[in-house]
Amino acid sequence: MRPGSTHLNGAVNAAFLAAFPNGSLPAGTALTALAVVVLGVAVAVVISRRTTRPLAEITEVARAIADGNLTQAVTYEGRDEIGVLAAAFRSISERIGGALTAIADGAQTLTEASDSLSAVSQSLAAGAEETSVQAEVVSNASMQITDNIAAVAFIATEK
Numbered sequence: 257m258r259p260g261s262t263h264l265n266g267a268v269n270a271a272f273l274a275a276f277p278n279g280s281l282p283a284g285t286a287l288t289a290l291a292v293v294v295l296g297v298a299v300a301v302v303i304s305r306r307t308t309r310p311l312a313e314i315t316e317v318a319r320a321i322a323d324g325n326l327t328q329a330v331t332y333e334g335r336d337e338i339g340v341l342a343a344a345f346r347s348i349s350e351r352i353g354g355a356l357t358a359i360a361d362g363a364q365t366l367t368e369a370s371d372s373l374s375a376v377s378q379s380l381a382a383g384a385e386e387t388s389v390q391a392e393v394v395s396n397a398s399m400q401i402t403d404n405i406a407a408v409a410f411i412a413t414e415k
Contacts, residue, residue, distance in 0.1 A: 310338045314345055326353045 310332040320328040329349060332342040 307338065310334065310342060314338075314342055317345065317349070321349060321352070326356065 313332055314330055317328045317330050326349065330342045330345050333339055334342070
C-alpha cells in the first residue's frame with residue numbers, strides 16, 4: 257500500500273458509513289446502479305458506431321481508389337471532424353479523377369496528332385517518290401535531247 261492510502265480508505269469508509277449507517281445500500285440502489293451502467297454502455301456503443309461507420313466508409317472508398325476504382329465516393333456529410341475529413345476526401349477523389357480525365361484527353365489528342373503526322377509523312381513520301389519518277393523522266397528526255405543535238409551536230413559537221 258502507498259503511504260497515506262490507509263487514511264484515504266478510512267475516509268471513504270467513514271463517508272460510506274455516514275451516508276449508510278446500517279452498512280448496506282438501500283434496496284433499489286443496486287438496480288439503479290445497474291441501470292446507469294447499462295445506459296452508459298449503450299451511450300458508448302451509439303457514440304462509437306457514429307464514429308466508426310463513417311471512418312469505415314472512408315477507408316472502404318480509399319481502398320477502392322487505391323485499387324483503381326475512381327467511381328467510388330464518400331457519402332457521409334456530417335458537420336463534425338469526420339464530416340470535414342469526408343469532404344476533403346471527396347475533393348481529393350474528384351481532383352484525381354479530373355487529372356486522370358485530363359491525361360486521357362491529352363493522350364487522345366496526342367494519338368490524333370500522331371495519326372495526322374503519319375498521314376502527312378506518308379503523303380510527303382509519296383510526293384517525293386513521284387518527284388523522283390518525274391526527275392527520271394526529265395533526265396531521260398534530257399539525254400534524248402542531248403543525243404539528238406549531238407547527232408545533229410555530227411551531221412552538220414560532216415557536210
